[in-house]
Every structure is written in structure tokens, then in C-alpha cells.
Amino acid sequence: MNVETRLGSIGSDSRHHATRVHGRKTSTLRAHLLAAILIIGIIAMPALPIAHASGSGFDNIIIVAMENQNYPDVMGNGTGSTNAPFIASMLAAGSTIPLYHGYGAAGRSITGCSAGCYTALISGSDQGISDGYSCCINAPTLMDKMISAGLSWQAYCESGCPRGNDHFPFTGFASIASSPNIFASSSVSTADFVAASNSATPPNLLWFTPTDNHNMHDNSIQTGDTYLHNFFVGSTGSLASPARGSLLASNLFQPGDRTLLLLWWDEYDPAPILFYGTAVKHGFISSSDVYDEFSILHLMEDNWALPTLTSNDAAASSMTEIFASSTPPPGGSGGGSTASGGGSSGNCPLCSPFPGISSTVWLIVIGGLVGLAASLTLITIRAQANLARTKRTMN
Numbered sequence: 001m002n003v004e005t006r007l008g009s010i011g012s013d014s015r016h017h018a019t020r021v022h023g024r025k026t027s028t029l030r031a032h033l034l035a036a037i038l039i040i041g042i043i044a045m046p047a048l049p050i051a052h053a054s055g056s057g058f059d060n061i062i063i064v065a066m067e068n069q070n071y072p073d074v075m076g077n078g079t080g081s082t083n084a085p086f087i088a089s090m091l092a093a094g095s096t097i098p099l100y101h102g103y104g105a106a107g108r109s110i111t112g113c114s115a116g117c118y119t120a121l122i123s124g125s126d127q128g129i130s131d132g133y134s135c136c137i138n139a140p141t142l143m144d145k146m147i148s149a150g151l152s153w154q155a156y157c158e159s160g161c162p163r164g165n166d167h168f169p170f171t172g173f174a175s176i177a178s179s180p181n182i183f184a185s186s187s188v189s190t191a192d193f194v195a196a197s198n199s200a201t202p203p204n205l206l207w208f209t210p211t212d213n214h215n216m217h218d219n220s221i222q223t224g225d226t227y228l229h230n231f232f233v234g235s236t237g238s239l240a241s242p243a244r245g246s247l248l249a250s251n252l253f254q255p256g257d258r259t260l261l262l263l264w265w266d267e268y269d270p271a272p273i274l275f276y277g278t279a280v281k282h283g284f285i286s287s288s289d290v291y292d293e294f295s296i297l298h299l300m301e302d303n304w305a306l307p308t309l310t311s312n313d314a315a316a317s318s319m320t321e322i323f324a325s326s327t328p329p330p331g332g333s334g335g336g337s338t339a340s341g342g343g344s345s346g347n348c349p350l351c352s353p354f355p356g357i358s359s360t361v362w363l364i365v366i367g368g369l370v371g372l373a374a375s376l377t378l379i380t381i382r383a384q385a386n387l388a389r390t391k392r393t394m395n
Helices: 003-047 071-075 085-092 115-123 142-148 190-197 221-232 293-303 311-315 359-394
Strands: 060-066 153-157 205-209 259-265 273-277
Touching (some): 115 142, 142 153, 142 205, 190 205
Antiparallel strands (some): 259 273
16 A cells, blocks of 8 residues: 555544544533533523413402401491501502492392302302302302413411301312312411412412401401401501511512402491402592492403303403502502503513413423523534534644
8 A cells, every 4th residue: 555545544534533523522512402401491490580370450369258247347438447447557558349249239149148158259159058058069160260271279268167168168169179279277377378478489369268266257346457467467567567477578469469469258238348459549449339249250250361150240340440550559569560451460571472371381491491592602612612623633
């Protein structure tokens, strides 16, 4: 073999060696790419904003169910009563309806209260039941519609739920009675409810039923008012400065959140009712005479574009007059707000145009994209460096 042939063979071997080396490096770079996407995505996810399902007037609603009081005894003429000084302070920063009809309005009827008022609120009908009914009612509920729309809910009943379905309808419907979203053990307290409000992704709907010793059923208005004060802002707190560990100091009432707090009484005509939250009018006293439990249900259905359940909620006005663009009320319910009808969340850039997709899925997708962008930059730099080394080897 002459010198030229040997040199050509050596050059060919060098090129084949370089190709094998380049192939191994390419495989290594692919592995690095996949690892980088995973690692950078995981690192980026905690820094991303938490996504909330967008509603037209609010993203989350909290309902606290109280009992058996006349409107004037708790709220006076709408500006407050000396019987309930804490509730009076909330009225100045919220909205109320002095002619709220606990037994039905505008020709609609709700019988069998307490129980019938509760079933009407979540199913659009009193379901023909009265106090002390047993499971299970076979009818669709608001919770079923929420689940179908990708919305979340949790319901809490204090201290073992001694009144059962009577004051806690979630255990009375066949479709949801065994749901893991129901918390009614003997250990359930306001602290558990606040913990749920402080979770990374709080449910869209949170319900709390106090015992009769706290909900003004068997205790006085004054002691019930003190209970709500401690629950909402803490024993040493106020609306302007809720104490740590209280409901209004939780994640759901931080700047930018759109949470509606509904303080609801189950019966009497008129029955007390109070709305508090970022987008709620301050000191607003409605003159309307057409609102009832079905109106509250319709308000929630409209907010999340859910279908109505019965002709009752379909016909009921949905109380949108309580909403208006305004400065936030004092205390934890701060941040910017939007009036009803907006359709997008004030703090949810990830919700639209696909509000049904969960926050976790969005975070994984966005985290992966961030990781991909960073990894592509890294692989480009390394590929250029490897190509330069390969050229030097071939030369």
C-alpha cells in the first residue's frame, strides 16, 4: 500500500471515529435535554402564579350557614344592630338584602325549613323533605354541575355534624353523599376550614355549617356574633387587620383574589344575609323584594356559566346588583377587582381560554415550556462547541 493510500485510510478512520464520537455526544445531549426540561420545569413551577377557575363576578365563594333569626334582630335596617357589632362592621364593607325571603320569593315556595332551605340552595328544590330526613335524595345538585365543569368544592360540618342532613345537605343526596369532599367528623373545626382556605389551590366553593351552639340557633345573637368575629378575623383581629390563622387572613383573601363570602341564614322572612368580598359594593342595601335561596343558586350558576337545575333557579334573579367596581373593603379582601360580567379572573392569567383545565396541568405545561426554552439554549451552545471540537479533530 502506497503512502497516499495509507494516508487516505487514516483520514477515513479519523472521520469515522469523529462520527462515532459525534453520535455519542448527540445521544448524551438528548439525555441532557430531557433531564434539563424536567429539572428546570420543576424549578420554575413553584414560581408560577396559582391559577383559579375564572368566574364572571368571583373565582371562589365561601358560604357560612347560620340559623333561625329575623333580619332586623341581626342587621337592623341594613346598617347593623347593637346585638351584632361585628356583623355591623361587615355591613359597612359589604352588601345586604333586607327583604331576603327564606321561604321563597316571587311566587316560589320553600317548605320544610330548615332542611328544605338547604336542599333548595344546592339543588333548586326543597325536594319535598322536612327536618330530619335520611339519605338519599336522587336529584342533581350544584356540586354535580361544578364537577362536570372542572370546578372544585368542599363542605365542612362542625364537631361531627350533630344535626346531620337537616343543616348539611351534602350528605343527603345520592350523587355526593359519599364524596371525599365532605368533612363531618367530630374533629372538624373552624381551624380545618381556614386550613382549606390556605391551601395552594383552594376549592371554588367552600361551605361551613357551625353547630347549633354557634350558629344562633341555640345561642344568642351576641354570642353568635362573637363566634363569627373569632372565626373571620381572630379574637384580637379586625376587618382592617385580621389576625393570623383567621379566615380573612387566609390565601383566599389576599390582594388580587376574587373571593365572595356569603353569610347566610336558612329561614325566616325576612332572613338575614350578607355579602362580603373584593367586587362587592360597600354599604349597599338592596331594595329588591324578589330574592330567595334559588337566587343564590342562580348567582353561582351564572358566575361559572353552569346550566340551571330546575325551573325555580332558572326563574330567579341572580343578585348581580351586589357587584360593582370599587376599592377593596378593609381587611384581608384586598387587591384589584372587577365588576360582574367580566368573564376573566383578576389574578388568573392561565385560566382563559380554557377554564376547565386544572391549575396543576397548566403549571406542568408552562413549567415544561420554560424548561424546554432553557434547554434548547443550552443544547445549542454545547452543540456548537462539540462541532468546533469535531472539526479540529478532523483537521
